Amino acid sequence: MAQSLRTPGALGVIAELARHRSGPAARRHEAVRVALLRAVVLSGLGAIAVLAAAGRVIRLLDGDDPREDRAVRALQDALGHRPGDGDAVGATASAQSGEPREMLDVLTAPLSWYSGVPQTIANGAIWCGATWLLTRDRRSAIAPATALALETTCFVASAALVRRPRPDRVWRPEQPHATSSFPSGHTAAAFALHGTLADLLDRHGARGARLLGPILRYGIPGAIAFSRVYRGQHHISDTVAGVALGVWSAGVVRRAMLSS
Known part of the structure; x- marks a missing residue:
């Protein structure tokens, strides 16, 4: 074995493999990996720090029963x-009474459901598969x-x-998740996913991109953000932070993966 490695033929093969692994294509792939690492991982750490600092300051300045909730209570009332x-008791009694539901309840219930964790995971997987096809x-x-x-990493x-x-x-009307109220993960996920879908329409010049883009980027996730506040799941500032996180996440992916 050692003798065969000393032959010119074996040395030539080894040298050729080394040149292939360090060629222009390999260097381009390595540059892409480094750029993604910097764009996603390092900027993600910065986003976590900013969100954590903002959330702690908001709690310090306005407490855990902030004045912003008064407007929500007034609307609900x-x-x-x-x-x-x-x-559980109130919901069961209301359902049994057969009382008609008011319009905002009817409109926001499916939006809140649509933005749930299992639905969002399934939604993302479906769009990944559809985009590939x-x-x-x-x-x-x-x-x-x-x-x-x-978005999920920064949120958690x-x-x-x-x-x-x-x-x-x-x-x-729905039981909240055990996670912190700040930021709103449902809002952030909605803006991240739907903003990325709008970017994909732009990247591939899809028909109707000018009409569907704003609806995906702002309309659907904005309605979800409102539903999370109206249905008592979040403070208003939670959803503002969720909007910022979702828009930022979609922007990072757009710059790192879709702009070239």
Whole structure:
């Protein structure tokens, strides 16, 4: 074996393999990996730090029962909702009474459901598969999942650092998740995913991109953000932070994966 490696033929093969691994194509792939690392990982750490600091400052300045919740309570009260109506007993009694539901309740319920964790994961997976089938472009196909992964990582880490309680003394028809109220993960995921879908329409010149783009980028996720506040799941500032996180996540993916 040692003798064969000393032959000119074996040395030539080894040298050729080394040149192939360090050729222009390999260097380009390495440059892309480094750029993605810097764009996604390092900027993600910065986003976590900013969100955590903002959440702690908000809690320090306005406490855990902020003045912003007064507007939400006033709107809920004007439409006939009271604190406790959404708990298990209240919800069952309301359903059995057959009372008609007011319009905002009817409109926001499916939006809140649509933005749930299982639905968002399934939505992202479906769009990754559909994008691959339609474009056969690897970067485009993984862009929705990348945006959601980046948003989720920043959300989970910053929420663990902030630990803000959910709004108190509000109507809440669904049980909230055990995570911190700040930032709103449902809002952030909606803006990250739908913003990336709008970017994919622009990248591939899809028909109707000018009409569908704003609806995807702002309309659907904006309605979800409102539903999370109206249904007592979040303070207003939670959703503002969620909007910022989602828009930023989609922007990172757009610059790192879809702009070239």
